[in-house]
Amino acid sequence: MRFIVHIDMDAFFAAVEQRDNPLYRGKPVVVGADPKGGTGRGVVAACSYEARKFGIHSAMPISFAFRRCPQAVYLRGNMKKYVRESHKIFKILESFTPDIEPISIDEGFLDISSSYHLFGTPVETCRKIKDTIKQKTGLTASIGMAPNKMTAKIASDLEKPDGFVIVSQEKMLHFLYPLPVEKLWGVGKRTLELLKKRGIKTIGDLACCDVNELRQLLGKNGVHVWKLANGIDPRDVDAVEMVKSIGHEHTFEKDALDVQAIEDTLMLLSEKISRRMRKKGYKGRTISLKIRFSDFKTFTRAVTLDYPTNFVEDLYKNALTKAKSFKLGKEPVRLIGIQVSKLEKEPQQPDLFQQNGSYSPKKEKLYTALDEIKDKYGEDAIKHRK
Numbered sequence: 001m002r003f004i005v006h007i008d009m010d011a012f013f014a015a016v017e018q019r020d021n022p023l024y025r026g027k028p029v030v031v032g033a034d035p036k037g038g039t040g041r042g043v044v045a046a047c048s049y050e051a052r053k054f055g056i057h058s059a060m061p062i063s064f065a066f067r068r069c070p071q072a073v074y075l076r077g078n079m080k081k082y083v084r085e086s087h088k089i090f091k092i093l094e095s096f097t098p099d100i101e102p103i104s105i106d107e108g109f110l111d112i113s114s115s116y117h118l119f120g121t122p123v124e125t126c127r128k129i130k131d132t133i134k135q136k137t138g139l140t141a142s143i144g145m146a147p148n149k150m151t152a153k154i155a156s157d158l159e160k161p162d163g164f165v166i167v168s169q170e171k172m173l174h175f176l177y178p179l180p181v182e183k184l185w186g187v188g189k190r191t192l193e194l195l196k197k198r199g200i201k202t203i204g205d206l207a208c209c210d211v212n213e214l215r216q217l218l219g220k221n222g223v224h225v226w227k228l229a230n231g232i233d234p235r236d237v238d239a240v241e242m243v244k245s246i247g248h249e250h251t252f253e254k255d256a257l258d259v260q261a262i263e264d265t266l267m268l269l270s271e272k273i274s275r276r277m278r279k280k281g282y283k284g285r286t287i288s289l290k291i292r293f294s295d296f297k298t299f300t301r302a303v304t305l306d307y308p309t310n311f312v313e314d315l316y317k318n319a320l321t322k323a324k325s326f327k328l329g330k331e332p333v334r335l336i337g338i339q340v341s342k343l344e345k346e347p348q349q350p351d352l353f354q355q356n357g358s359y360s361p362k363k364e365k366l367y368t369a370l371d372e373i374k375d376k377y378g379e380d381a382i383k384h385r386k
Contacts (some may be wrong), residue, residue: 004110004148004149005111005112005126005129005143006108006110006144006152007143009106009141011048012085012086013031014047016085024073028047028050028051028073032077034076041061041253042062042251044065054069055068082105086106088136092129092132093129099115100237100239109153111236129141140161142164144156150184152167155167178203178204181200184229186224186225191218191225206225246277246282246343249269250336255332255333257333266323269337270312270316271312282345284340285308285309285344286303286304287340288300288340288341290337291336292336294333299326301325303321315338
């Protein structure tokens, strides 16, 4: 018998701001880019539940949010503060179980199967987790507990904010079947369209389908979602590091047609990411470019290298190659970004016999020296040339 918990902090960034400033409480709060009276660029990073009543949601263009609720409190946010709060919360979770799988800065999975007896029953343990977070941070969390990860995540979302939903093994299918099929992991927009064309609208509809027909319709994903619909999800809670990718993006003040300006921005982003990766002790294999045009059409392109890297020239060269595939200069660019994933911790003793671009003693020493200069004299002390 497994007791898997999904915990999700409620409107995390906005909730922290409302906690720290009583004047914001009960008001719509939007954390993100400066709206500039409705002409601002960038997107909503998070918003309070009061703001959501106006149809505002994360990733929405900030100009759209302003049109829907100009009277909201708009804040640029303070990521350092949010990270500190996140560390406090995960430290609290560690006092209840060592089996924690962070999903993002404000959510994660816990397996309390082997530790709940220290705090009472599984339900009592969940209540203590919620109460402790509230007491020590002043923030509320929504919790779902179930026999598997998928059901626990669905449960945590049903009664937000400050939700608490428990799903037992005996009642799991009764819980799942009436829910919309898009609640399942793996059912995205395209999959949802295909399923609805077949009259499949609920998880129960999907569970009753012939698995071979679903395989023909959706490929391997058909078998995966069929298993989930039937409550079959044996995945363990994996205690992994929270950092899964490192990236930066930039929204232009005015849509950019100038190819030189776009390339210069890619270099600047590459420098920031390269430096952050070294500070955190990471190298990565997959370099992704994100580009958004003036009509808000957004594309991502990625390349996976044979070796891990955190060198500026590797990030820039590969991101630029992907950017050039869009014929820069013909359509105005609104946003551009780079992300590095498939991260690996840098070894303390690098393999001197590596026969690829992942290690160069001279380069490593050079970048270490450059980082030290920037630490002392600021980010603008040294700039890379393309």
